[in-house]
Amino acid sequence: MPRIQLDHVTVEFPVFNAATRSLKNRILNTVVGASIGKRDGHVVVRGLDDVSLTISDGDRIGLVGHNGAGKTTLLRLLSGIYTPTVGSATIDGECVSLINTTLGIDPEATGRENIRLRAAMMGMTRAEIRERSEEIAEFSGLGEFLDMPFRTYSTGMQLRLAFAASTSISPEILIMDEWLSTGDEDFMEKANTRLRDIVSATNILVLASHSRSLLLENCQRVIWLEHGKFRMDGPAREVADAYFHRPEAASLRPIGGR
Amino acid sequence: MSPSSAGALKEAFDDIREAFARIHIATIFGWQDVAQRYRRSRIGAFWLTINMGVMIGALGVIFGTLFRTPLTDFLPFICAGVIIWGFLSTCINEGCASFIEAGGVILQVRMPLFIHIMRVLWRNTIILGHNLIILPVVLLAVGKYPGMAVFLVLPGFLLVVFNVGWIMLVLAVVCTRFRDMTQVAQNFMQVLFYATPIVWMPSSLPQSSVSSVLELNPFYHLISLVRDPLLGQVPETMDWMIGVVLAIVGWAFALVFFGRYRRRVPYWL
Numbered sequence: 039m040p041r042i043q044l045d046h047v048t049v050e051f052p053v054f055n056a057a058t059r060s061l062k063n064r065i066l067n068t069v070v071g072a073s074i075g076k077r078d079g080h081v082v083v084r085g086l087d088d089v090s091l092t093i094s095d096g097d098r099i100g101l102v103g104h105n106g107a108g109k110t111t112l113l114r115l116l117s118g119i120y121t122p123t124v125g126s127a128t129i130d131g132e133c134v135s136l137i138n139t140t141l142g143i144d145p146e147a148t149g150r151e152n153i154r155l156r157a158a159m160m161g162m163t164r165a166e167i168r169e170r171s172e173e174i175a176e177f178s179g180l181g182e183f184l185d186m187p188f189r190t191y192s193t194g195m196q197l198r199l200a201f202a203a204s205t206s207i208s209p210e211i212l213i214m215d216e217w218l219s220t221g222d223e224d225f226m227e228k229a230n231t232r233l234r235d236i237v238s239a240t241n242i243l244v245l246a247s248h249s250r251s252l253l254l255e256n257c258q259r260v261i262w263l264e265h266g267k268f269r270m271d272g273p274a275r276e277v278a279d280a281y282f283h284r285p286e287a288a289s290l291r292p293i294g295g296r
Numbered sequence: 297m298s299p300s301s302a303g304a305l306k307e308a309f310d311d312i313r314e315a316f317a318r319i320h321i322a323t324i325f326g327w328q329d330v331a332q333r334y335r336r337s338r339i340g341a342f343w344l345t346i347n348m349g350v351m352i353g354a355l356g357v358i359f360g361t362l363f364r365t366p367l368t369d370f371l372p373f374i375c376a377g378v379i380i381w382g383f384l385s386t387c388i389n390e391g392c393a394s395f396i397e398a399g400g401v402i403l404q405v406r407m408p409l410f411i412h413i414m415r416v417l418w419r420n421t422i423i424l425g426h427n428l429i430i431l432p433v434v435l436l437a438v439g440k441y442p443g444m445a446v447f448l449v450l451p452g453f454l455l456v457v458f459n460v461g462w463i464m465l466v467l468a469v470v471c472t473r474f475r476d477m478t479q480v481a482q483n484f485m486q487v488l489f490y491a492t493p494i495v496w497m498p499s500s501l502p503q504s505s506v507s508s509v510l511e512l513n514p515f516y517h518l519i520s521l522v523r524d525p526l527l528g529q530v531p532e533t534m535d536w537m538i539g540v541v542l543a544i545v546g547w548a549f550a551l552v553f554f555g556r557y558r559r560r561v562p563y564w565l
Contacts, residue, residue: 051563061474114562118406121559138404144328146335155328159405164320187335 040131040210040241042093042116047125049086049111049266085111087266088125093242100253100274101246102281103263109246110215112263113137116244117213131241134160134209136218139200149184149191149199150175156203170206177232178202179225197221198229205232212240216247250282304555311558315410322411326418345426352378352430355495363500368438370497375434376526377494380519383424384460385485390416391464392471392478399565409558413464417457431526442528452521452531455539459518462543462550469557472564492516514542 057063086108093099101109114120115127117135142159143152153174157167175184178199180191188196198221205218214237220229237243237256247253253260253274260277262270270277315322334340352375360370391413395402398412435442471477489495492515501507510516517538524531 054564059473059475061477061480064474114403117404119403119562133406135404138400141400141404142325144332146332147328151328151331155324158321158324159401161318161405161407163318167320 039095041095041128042091042130042211042242043128044089044091044115044122045126045128047086047089047091047115047122047127048084049115049120050123051083051085053081053083055080084266085120086115086122089266089268090125091261091268091271093244095241097259098243098257099245100257100260100278101244101263102248102253102260102277103269107263108266109263111266113213113215113244113246116211129211131210132161133211133213134207135213136204137213137215139204139218140196143188143200145189146187148187149178149180152188152199153178153184153203156200157206160204160207162207174202174206177206177228194222194225198225201225201229205229205236208236208239210240211242212237212244214243214245216249217252250278253278301552304552306555307558308551308555311408311554312410315408315414318408318411319414321407322414323418326415327422329415329419330422341423341426344423345430348378348382348427349430352434359495363496365497365500368440371438372431372434372440372527373497373523374495375431376523377519379424379427379430380456380522380526381489381492381494382427383420384456384515384518385489386423387417387420387460388463388467388485389478389482390420391460392467392481394464395468395472395561396475396565402562403565409468409554409561410465413461413468416464417461421457440528442526445525445528445530448525448530449522452525452539455521455536455543456518458543459539459546462546465550465554469554469561472561473557488513488515492519494519514538518542 089112101112103109111120113135115122116129117133118127118129121127139156142155144155147155150171153171154167157170157174162170178184178201180195180199183191183195188199191199197219201218201220218229218233220226220233243256245253245256257274259272260270260274260281261268262277262281270280330341333343337343339346352371355378356367356371356374359365359374360367363370394412394416395409398415401407402409402412467477467481471481492513493510498507498510498516501510511534517535520535521531521539524535
């Protein structure tokens with residue numbers, strides 16, 4: 039059964055500049071005997087600071103927090119890309135992140151070829167790629183454009199293809215950063231239905247968003263991240279109310295909202 | 297948090313085993329890299345072959361004259377040597393940047409890191425296949441026929457790939473952390489090109505200590521494992537032994553090293 043467990047996890051990044059990325063400088067420093075504090079010259083940034091979290095099957099988790107609060111770090115940790123510097127992370131289940139839907143796409147290749155590339159990037163097996171290619175092609179609604187190079191597409195068409203190929207999956211754990219943009223209007227409805235289907239079919243959803251309505255619609259629990267720590271973790275409405283009505287949020291709230 | 301040696305080994309093994317289970321990702325994208333060259337140009341990757349052919353012709357005439365070696369011997373020698381060296385050095389040079397170039401993927405999709413090494417290996421194997429067509433042309437031109445020994449090229453090439461694989465893996469990790477290492481590795485390969493008998497024959501060395509120094513160059517043995525069969529000779533037992541020992545020792549080191557630092561790679565990107 040899909041499950042995620044974080045146990046007192048801390049994630050620290052080394053931030054290298056040109057000098058600390060250089061082996062030559064590193065050796066020179068050691069030889070010259072620079073002071074110990076400076077020898078490992080790079081700055082360490084703490085992306086997550088002693089967080090613990092259990093996500094079980096069926097959970098729909100929302101993530102809020104302003105830029106730099108650690109949302110991306112947490113999403114990468116939950117996708118199994120970062121390993122904790124301290125503490126332990128257990129991620130049971132096949133995990134797919136729908137963050138960059140154009141990853142793997144080659145602008146020079148045709149639509150059909152890109153479906154294959156994108157599907158491989160999503161982690162499909164050879165057999166699955168063969169099976170789903172036709173369905174993806176059809177869903178994209180691009181018709182004979184599928185045999186033209188991707189770079190000749192309009193932005194809307196590019197989005198369609200990337201969307202169709204990226205959403206032809208049913209992962210156990212789904213990770214999203216905001217709702218996927220779904221291109222032009224006639225495609226939007228079809229695309230939203232499909233995305234909603236995937237979201238409801240997945241065992242675990244983790245959705246980072248700045249949109250209150252999106253979070254309330256999809257999540258039953260929301261975590262508010264601040265400076266790499268959980269400032270609040272609780273029922274969606276409660277946390278969203280606290281987060282979106284905090285004094286500093288008033289000035290940040292988009293005009294009109296969503 | 298660095299895993300213990302046993303833990304490191306297991307982590308490295310798991311990564312590589314999983315990479316083989318999903319080898320189609322490496323072949324699809326490796327093929328795509330080559331296909332890109334075909335999109336805007338009809339002869340695509342054969343441009344590389346043409347470049348290499350011109351280089352082989354020029355080097356053959358220049359060094360053949362310089363060393364006073366008959367072209368009928370020298371041209372096939374330099375041709376086979378430059379082709380296989382091209383594979384080896386490009387793999388190693390591109391291997392350095394394989395994690396850096398795949399940074400976007402590594403930071404977004406959980407995927408065994410060794411896949412990115414396999415992609416570079418596969419791409420260069422396809423290009424090697426293109427370049428290899430120069431050899432029969434040269435052999436035909438000088439009227440040589442390699443004979444049955446040519447089939448030994450398969451085990452020889454496999455052994456070379458095994459060795460190139462661990463070198464790439466180690467360099468990919470090191471170069472992700474220390475970006476200037478890519479330049480160091482490239483310079484090193486440039487020097488090795490001249491220090492290894494590729495554009496000169498071992499027989500043109502003065503008989504003495506110099507040729508025993510040559511025996512210490514592992515790349516000489518690796519090259520011979522592929523070049524000798526292509527020219528119709530059976531590689532020496534010494535070549536096989538060095539190739540096998542190097543692969544075993546190299547992989548043992550690479551697995552522990554990779555296992556130890558694998559988790560850090562995404563943080564270094």
